Amino acid sequence: MATVRDTTYNLLRDLGLTTVFGNPGSTEEPFLRNFPADFQYVHALQEAAAVGMADGYAQATGKPAHVNLHTAPGTGNGMGNLVTAWHNKTPLIVTAGQQNREMLLIEPRLASRQAVELAQPYVKWSHEPVRAQDIPAALMRAYATAVQPPTGPVYLSLPMDDWDRPAGRPPQVRGVATRYAPDPVRLRDFAAVLAASRSPVLVLGAAVDRADAWPAAVALAERLAAPVWSSPAPERAVFPEDHPHFRGVLPFAIEPLAEALRGHDTVLVVGAPVFRYYPHVPGDYLPAEARLLHVTDDPDESARAPVGESLLGDAGLALTGLLDLLPATDRPAPTARPEPEPPAESSPPSADALFAALARRWPTDGVLVQESPSNLSALRRRLRVSRPGSYFTMASGGLGFGLPAAVGIALAERDTGRGRPVVAVIGDGSFHYSVQALWTAARLRLPLPVVVPVNHQYAILKAFAEFKHTPGVPALDLPGLDVIAVAHGYGCAAEVVDPLDRLGDALGTALAADRPTVLPVPISTEVPRIL
Secondary structure, three states: OOOOOHHHHHHHHHOOOEEEEOOOOOOOHHHHOOOOOEEEEEEOOHHHHHHHHHHHHHHHHHOOOOEEOOOOOHHHHHHHHHHHHHHHHOEEEEEEEEOOOOHHHHHHOOOOOHHHHHHHOOOOOOOOOOOHHHHHHHHHHHHHHHHHHOOOOOEEEOOOOOOOOOOOOOOOOOOOOOOOOOOOOHHHHHHHHHHHHHOEEEEEOOHHHHHOOOHHHHHHHHHOOOOOOEEOOOOOOOOOOOOEEEEEEOOOOOHHHHHHHOOOOEEEEEEEOOOOOOOOOOOOOOOOEEEEEEEOOOOOHHOOOOOOHHHHHOOHHHHHHHHHHHHOOOOOOOOOOOOOOOOOOOOOOHHHHHHHHHOOOOOOOOOEEEEEEHHHHHHHHOOOOOOOOEEEEEOOOOOOOOOOOHHHHHHHHHHOOOOOOEEEEEEOHHHHHOHHHHHHHHHOOOOOEEEEEEEOOOHHHHHHHHHOOOOOOOOOOOOOOOOOHHHHHHHOOOOOOOOHHHHHHHHHHHHHHOOOOEEEEOOOOOOOOOO
């Protein structure tokens, strides 16, 4: 007779979930024993790294990923990146071990006391099956929940003594809708507003990239002769940044954002929240007389928006639908934004100089994964992303995602056969949040360059301290960190890039290597402005 474990593994095969990310614990061993030869186990040294890798892998493949965590303590380790997966809208199936059912009443060691509540509110669904035989059906429901819009993580707590129990009837593998079209009447209303607009502007979010909708976005912008902004603090690139209509990333505070949109009477937001704000700079949400139209596949995102009229639907389908409804305009097309001035020379170099050098040697089909908050403005100013699926960061604002996500994305590029080069830019503060991911990258022999701007400080926190007038905050300097020694300890190649003109050769060598290469680059300690 088939066991629960047999039926579960067959279901995972049918769903294409044959890659498992995790760090095995005692409560997971009954599930993992005699691990099938047709499955791939991606071993992380810590659960936060496992969740980040799975997130990057899912985003890069465009399919859900499975991450297997330890019971309550391991789930706790992974929670920071689970929060990020929620904000990234990444479809993750998160399973975690639970103690034996026979002992749960007395709360033995490693029992998860309130397992269903532990991961909430940062999962779409959380469940611990009432019966062992319900595990496969619960997994099918978890999959269906994760992939339906708005996509996101789900969580299953699975008792360790369930796996050898006799299985019931296997669940039916069901096809699940992953996109839905906007209401055609309301779509026509939006098109009529845009057609009558004097000066429309587009604000695009990560859902445009997730929907493979760059061509539709470009076509609509050109049809409307409208400038295009990226929504504030975007986790993905949304539009070719070398296109003359592109204006950059909106500031993420209320008053400056409204000021950036001044002069426009219609603001069309597609695939982004309205808006992602931080820090608090009070003011009007929009310029006077401006009207906001909001397209999103997330009803919660629509409900919490402080202004605007909403239309629920897939970003790509909505953009294509609007394009079909809108006539050509006789407005002149926007002129291209000016190129930034060459960075000033200094020793050590500025962040602008570093990223200008990186842009000059950027691989043609490169994928950028970044987590360097204090240097983000300089990075986006100098390195313009021109291809879909080529930029990833965290939507949550929490550190520890970028390095493991880069590992997951590099693995996805290998597993899918695309082979696109992946480059991570990780600040020297962020680097240490999930540094264990380096070991996994080394074991997988991934040619992943990790560029580490080294300023020996939490520069972003110093910038916030200046902005908020909070002098004397402790622990904002990071002396005594040896990035090279850490990299070598995890099995990576490593080289300090100094002077900066060595960056191109070092990057080329790293991309041709058979393991990850950490490239610390000394930069100036100048503290950037928040806005």
